[in-house]
Amino acid sequence: MKSSLFSLRNIRRLYGGLSLVLFFVLIVITDYRFMKGYEVNIFLKLDPLVAIGTLLSTGTIYRGLFLSLAVVLLTIVFGRFFCSWLCPLGVLNQILSSVKPDPSGQFRYNRFRPLYRLKYYVLAVLVLLGLFKVFQIGLLDPIALLTRTTSTLVVPAVNRATGLVYAKDFMAQGGVALAVVFVLVIFANRIVPRFWCRVLCPLGALLGFFASFSVLRIWRDEQKCTNCLLCLKNCHGGCDPHRDLKFSDCHLCMNCLEDCPEGAIHYGIEKPSSVPQGSVDLSKRRLVETVVFSAFLVPLWKSSASAEKKPSARLIRPPGALPEEDFVRKCIKCGQCMKVCPTNALQPALFEAGFDGLWSPILVPRIGYCEYGCVLCSQVCPTGAIRPIRPEEKIKRPIKIGTAFYDRCRCLPWAMNIDCI
Incomplete structure (x- = not known):
């Protein structure tokens, strides 16, 4: 079929490109100098996985996440449009996958493989963990992953090279681990195009x-x-449009409509002459194994050194953070609060809060201090793990984030009985 300027494929490319640009623009303006009430976390609020995860782990949905219901309803009507039309990581993976590892093998790379079912088992594990109040969806959610990486790694690297983003150099502890994960996600496209989208997401x-x-x-x-x-x-999804098309894996890239010379492929309500379509075909044995694995993983996870059982002196949460148990059940480790912190004091946790709190925000006084009148971290949190607070609430009714101790043996003003300032 001959492609036109206003074909569905070109419209999808336009939407995808604009979504990717908008995502990076919102990341850049998530800054104390540019915050003007913009919905900088709109992509996270549109994420149904974040909404369902918080619902499972806390029994509630934060008010901002109700926007994700629109994505679910539109998906039930139009299909899995989000992946190729709006998801910034999906669009980025497609751009990188456009350079094929073997141009002559495009047909082979784009056939459906049993490996593509793995993402459903990954989802099952995350959902089952959520049912047992272990909220780790943020580790693998694509929007949270890309937000965390760009906020704490990519944008700071650009700033270090150009000096155009921050007023001072931004640093993130554990940046090497974040970089390794992101590099693996990106370079996996050299093995299978859109590897993350097809296999793991x-x-x-x-x-x-x-x-x-x-x-x-x-x-x-x-x-x-x-x-x-x-x-x-x-084909973006590797969904076998030439056979029994697996629509649950179809990303609605619309490429097959444009590439078919006979006009045999259509988008709309199925006609009687259409070929029967394949559904999500998961092995019952694999599902049972997934349930058993999740059941084994829950006590293993909870028996690890957690912040609740073994508090760390370095575990200082942002002002307005919920009690620790509730905080780790809501935080998706997106890195928005770290990005907006004007003093670079908020850092991704390593194991200060146990496995539950991996990459969640902690305040590191050795790197920066908590600005007295700043409440930006509470304004950008998409799940309410950091409750919204006002500057006057923080100042007039001081919010305690920790207790400071000093060594009197080393404090000269104390020993000399004089003011330190």
Whole structure:
């Protein structure tokens, strides 16, 4: 089919490009100098996986996350559009995957593989952990992952090279670990195009589940199809549009519609002449193994050195943070609060808060101090792990974030009985 300027594929490219640009713009303006009431965490609020995860772990949904319901409803109507049209990590992976590891093997790379079912088992593990109040969705959620990486690694690196983003150099402890994870996600595209999206993404798996009930979908007219396989050439999801298209894995990239020379592939309500479509086909044995693995993982996770059982002197949460147990059940480790902190005091935790608190925000006084009248971290938190507070609340009714101790044996003003300032 001949492509036009206003084809669905080009419209999808436009939306995807704008979403990626908007994401990075919002990351940059998540700064004390530029915060003007913009919804800098809009992508996180649109994330259904974050909403469902907080619902499972806390029994409630933070008010801002109700926006994600719109994504779910639109997915049930139109299909899994989010991955190729709006998801910044999905768009980024597609751009990087456009440089094929082997251009002659595009058809082979874009066929469906049993490996692509892995993301559904990853989702199942995260959901089961959430049911047992172990909230780790933020570690693998694509929006949280990209936000965390760009906020604490990519943008600071750009600033160090150009000096255009921050007033001073930004640093993040544990940056090497964050870099390794991000590099693996990016370079996995050299093995399988859109590896993260096809194989590991739990948000994609969740949307794929909802998409299996969608009203509109890609379908192939068997009477017109000549089995030329050109629909495989640029398929984003690897969903086998030339066979029994697996719509739960279809990213609605619309490439197959444009690439089909016979006009045999359509988007809309299925017709009687369409080829039967495949659904999410998961092995019952693998599902049982997933449940058993999750059941084993919960006590193992909870028996690790947690902040509740073994408090760390370095565990200082941002002002307005909920009690520790509630905080780790809501925090998705997105890094927004760290990005907006004007003094660079908020840092990603390593193991100060146990495994539950990995990459969650902690205040490190050796790096920076908590600005007395600043409440920006409470304004950008998408899940309410840091409750919204006002400057006057922080100043007039001081919010305690920790207790300071000093060594009197080393304090000269104390020994000399004089004021230190």
